[in-house]
Amino acid sequence: MDHNHKNGTVTRKINKTIIYIVCIFLAVLSILPFWIMFVNATRSTAEIQSGLSLLPSTHMMSNLRVLLDKSFDPIQGFLNSFIISSSATILTVYFSSLAAYGLVTYDWKLRKPFFTFILCVMMIPSQASAIGFYQFMYKIHWTNSFLPLILPAIAAPAVVFFMRQYLLATLSIEIVEAARVDGSGEFKTFNRIILPLMMPAVATQAIFAFVANWNNLFMPLILLTQKEKYTMPVMVSLLRGDIYKTEFGSIYMGLALTALPLFVVYFLLSRYIIAGVALGGVKE
Amino acid sequence: MRRKGVNYSKFGYIFTFPFVLAFLIFSLYPILYTAVIGFTDMQGLIPKPIHIMDNPFQNFKDLLFDNVSFRKSLINTGLLWIVNFIPQIVLALLLTAWFTNKRLNIKGQGAFKVLLYMPNIITAGTIAVLFSTLFAYPMGPINSIFEMLGWSDAPIFFLQDKTTARGIVAFIQFWMWYGNTMIILVAGVMGINPALFESAAIDGANGFQTFFRITLPSLRTILLFTLITSMIGGLTMFDIPQLFLAGGPDDSTLTTSMFIYGQAFKGSYMYNRAAAASMIMFVIAAILSGLVFYLMRDRDAGRMKKAEKNYKKSAKAAAVREV
Numbered sequence: 001m002d003h004n005h006k007n008g009t010v011t012r013k014i015n016k017t018i019i020y021i022v023c024i025f026l027a028v029l030s031i032l033p034f035w036i037m038f039v040n041a042t043r044s045t046a047e048i049q050s051g052l053s054l055l056p057s058t059h060m061m062s063n064l065r066v067l068l069d070k071s072f073d074p075i076q077g078f079l080n081s082f083i084i085s086s087s088a089t090i091l092t093v094y095f096s097s098l099a100a101y102g103l104v105t106y107d108w109k110l111r112k113p114f115f116t117f118i119l120c121v122m123m124i125p126s127q128a129s130a131i132g133f134y135q136f137m138y139k140i141h142w143t144n145s146f147l148p149l150i151l152p153a154i155a156a157p158a159v160v161f162f163m164r165q166y167l168l169a170t171l172s173i174e175i176v177e178a179a180r181v182d183g184s185g186e187f188k189t190f191n192r193i194i195l196p197l198m199m200p201a202v203a204t205q206a207i208f209a210f211v212a213n214w215n216n217l218f219m220p221l222i223l224l225t226q227k228e229k230y231t232m233p234v235m236v237s238l239l240r241g242d243i244y245k246t247e248f249g250s251i252y253m254g255l256a257l258t259a260l261p262l263f264v265v266y267f268l269l270s271r272y273i274i275a276g277v278a279l280g281g282v283k284e
Numbered sequence: 285m286r287r288k289g290v291n292y293s294k295f296g297y298i299f300t301f302p303f304v305l306a307f308l309i310f311s312l313y314p315i316l317y318t319a320v321i322g323f324t325d326m327q328g329l330i331p332k333p334i335h336i337m338d339n340p341f342q343n344f345k346d347l348l349f350d351n352v353s354f355r356k357s358l359i360n361t362g363l364l365w366i367v368n369f370i371p372q373i374v375l376a377l378l379l380t381a382w383f384t385n386k387r388l389n390i391k392g393q394g395a396f397k398v399l400l401y402m403p404n405i406i407t408a409g410t411i412a413v414l415f416s417t418l419f420a421y422p423m424g425p426i427n428s429i430f431e432m433l434g435w436s437d438a439p440i441f442f443l444q445d446k447t448t449a450r451g452i453v454a455f456i457q458f459w460m461w462y463g464n465t466m467i468i469l470v471a472g473v474m475g476i477n478p479a480l481f482e483s484a485a486i487d488g489a490n491g492f493q494t495f496f497r498i499t500l501p502s503l504r505t506i507l508l509f510t511l512i513t514s515m516i517g518g519l520t521m522f523d524i525p526q527l528f529l530a531g532g533p534d535d536s537t538l539t540t541s542m543f544i545y546g547q548a549f550k551g552s553y554m555y556n557r558a559a560a561a562s563m564i565m566f567v568i569a570a571i572l573s574g575l576v577f578y579l580m581r582d583r584d585a586g587r588m589k590k591a592e593k594n595y596k597k598s599a600k601a602a603a604v605r606e607v
Contacts, residue, residue: 012388019382019390027399029459034406036425037414052428095302102299106292114300123513123573124311125520127541128566131548131559132317133310154306186295215407217523218541222549236409237527240416251417258410266405270398277401277464278471 034259040252048248059249067250067257070243074257076228077235084146084220084231085213088153092209093202094195095154100163101190105176115164122157127218134222144226149219159205162280166201204276207269214262232258315566321559328553343560354561356535357543364450364525364539365518368457373510376465381495383466384473386481397470400463408460408523415456416528419443443529446536453525453537457518465510472506473499508575516572519565540565 040048043057102108103115126133137148171194179189195202217233224230230238238244239254266273323340326332337343347354379400383393403411418425422439430436442448476499484494500507522541525531531538531546538546540561548558 016388016390019388023379023382023390023392023396027396030399030402030463033411033414033418034402036418040425049423051423052425052432095306099300099303102296106296106299108293108296111296120573121307121311123516123569124315125516125565125569127520127522127544128562128569129311129314129318130544131321131555131562132314132319134548135321135555136314136317148310152306152310155303155311157307160303186292190299211405215409215523217407217409217526218545222545233407233409233523236407236413239413240527240530248417248420251413255410255414255417259406262406266402270401271394273405274394274397274401274467277467278474280468 034263037252037259038256040249041256043249043252045247045249048252060253063249063253066247067253070250071227072235072238072254073228074232074235074254077230077232077258078261080146080229081214081231081233084149085210087146087150088213089206089210091150091153092156092159093206096156096159096205097163097195097198097202098190099160100167101194103160103164104167104171105173118157118160122161130218130222133219137223143223144229145223146229148223149213149216153209153213156209159209162205163198163201166198170197204272204279207265207273208276208280211262211265232261318559318562318566321555322563323560324556326555326559343556344564347557347560347564351557353535353538354540354543357538357540360450360535360537361519361521361539364454364457364521364537365515367450367454368461369511369514369518372458372462372465372514373507375462376469377500379462379466380469380473381491381499383470384499385491387491397463397467401467402463403460404464409527411456411460412524412527415452416443419452444533446533449529449533449537453528456524456528457521461514465514468506468510469503472503476502512572512575516569519569519572 035054036052039054039056041063042060043053044059044062047053047057047059103111133148134143137143137145142148175193175197176189179193184192214231215233216231217237220231220234221237224234236255236258239251244251244254320334320336322343323336324334325337326334339345382388383390383396419427419442421427421441421443426442427436427439430440440448442452480498480502481494484498489497520541521539522545525537525539526542526545529537531542544558544561544565546552547554547561
């Protein structure tokens with residue numbers, strides 16, 4: 001018995017070592033490409049061509065100069081992406097919370113059909129309607145405008161679904177009734193009492209909506225043709241063009257600049273992001 | 285108690301109205317419009333009045349039966365998805381089994397989760413261009429690593445070979461998503477009733493038995509959900525193959541989304557063909573979402589209905605007995 005026990009402990013120790021090695025390998029695999037990207041952003045093209053190095057060099061500024069000389073404007077791209085993503089995020093979380101609250105609190109005839117409808121449209125990919133969307137925007141002269149990238153965010157079925165689940169679990173109808181007795185209007189109740197109560201869910205969904213909008217490539221690529229309107233992901237596509245063909249240093253610099261804001265956000269909010277991913281998966 | 289008479293139900297309509305309006309304008313109308321364009325001969329830069337073709341299904345017929353490029357794009361999309369999804373779900377399940385095994389008690393899980401999830405948050409376009417630069421020929425970081433480790437005598441032109449190009453696209457997709465899947469699965473395991481694991485332990489089940497007999501069956505819904513969302517994501521795969529090699533070499537990484545984009549927005553202005561391709565994609569996505577819908581339908585409501593029925597039945601039975 002004692003022998004068996006010892007044996008088990010030894011195999012468990014070996015297993016654990018293997019598991020740690022695999023996990024550390026995977027972690028390195030996650031970091032390494034980005035590490036090479038940031039390091040190579042500081043190396044000259046000649047240095048990059050001569051071989052791999054994990055230590056930064058001194059050519060950051062010259063890479064940046066080459067990059068900016070070729071009409072790559074990361075600050076403009078950052079601003080454009082920021083305007084679109086933050087406006088879209090605000091619209092998504094506010095109107096989704098509102099719709100979810102309407103679904104949970106009030107007893108209206110179309111409540112169930114509406115929920116069914118949300119489930120039905122949750123998975124429609126934006127590519128499926130892209131041609132009609134583009135033609136529609138072309139007709140009303142909204143191409144090269146940010147509006148078609150922002151306004152559709154009002155209807156975010158998956159976020160409504162998530163908010164509804166959250167409200168079902170947390171909202172007690174007594175709060176709403178108490179507010180009514182105090183003479184609060186329905187909109188005021190929502191804005192002043194319910195929305196603050198929903199903050200944890202709103203924050204989680206806001207992070208994901210912001211990142212999703214920031215990373216969106218397909219729609220901006222179709223709609224924006226003027227260079228000064230480009231968002232960050234569309235600017236990335238410039239780096240693949242002929243103008244940077246041999247300028248590896250500045251390509252890495254451009255990539256590093258587009259990734260940097262996301263790394264900052266991720267390391268500030270990683271705890272909430274991981275928790276949010278976990279929550280989003282538990283849909284039961 | 286005059287308040288009792290107030291009818292609040294209209295607020296249900298008012299509060300959901302912005303959602304419905306935005307959906308009608310920015311989703312439903314464009315989808316219907318796309319469908320209509322699919323039946324027309326709309327081509328060229330200058331918009332023409334809508335003209336339905338004599339044989340309305342001509343575009344669909346051309347795409348499905350005569351267009352080699354479109355068929356290739358469908359096959360590529362499926363292939364790239366399968367090659368990324370199978371290793372992704374296997375690795376995610378393995379990590380889940382390790383991380384949730386209390387006897388193993390793996391330390392540093394929080395840090396591992398943060399690092400393994402990290403690629404998912406970075407712009408896919410950036411990652412695609414980064415990888416195409418890492419695999420550069422003749423001198424790129426990956427070729428340097430291969431040379432250092434003695435794996436290759438001469439530099440390899442990864443991006444010109446169909447198999448390696450496809451393999452790299454599938455790998456990027458796998459690398460970006462396995463962390464996400466793993467976190468979802470770990471959360472799913474946390475949600476399983478601990479009493480199940482306790483009784484398994486009392487019954488003397490080992491790690492394998494517990495995982496295959498208790499963990500996996502309890503995760504069924506979450507696994508199906510992951511499968512279907514991943515399928516729809518894979519169906520619309522665009523950013524990575526587009527910015528990695530723009531479909532090359534020889535259309536081996538051309539996906540359906542890229543085909544649609546290429547037909548309409550890269551100089552040929554074949555809006556009708558692109559629209560028909562979108563509709564085919566929409567139908568596939570609709571079938572997949574139908575599955576999700578079936579999976580996620582309001583279970584509580586279903587359960588309540590069942591309970592109600594049972595109650596009525598027993599009430600009836602009781603009434604009969606009383607007679």
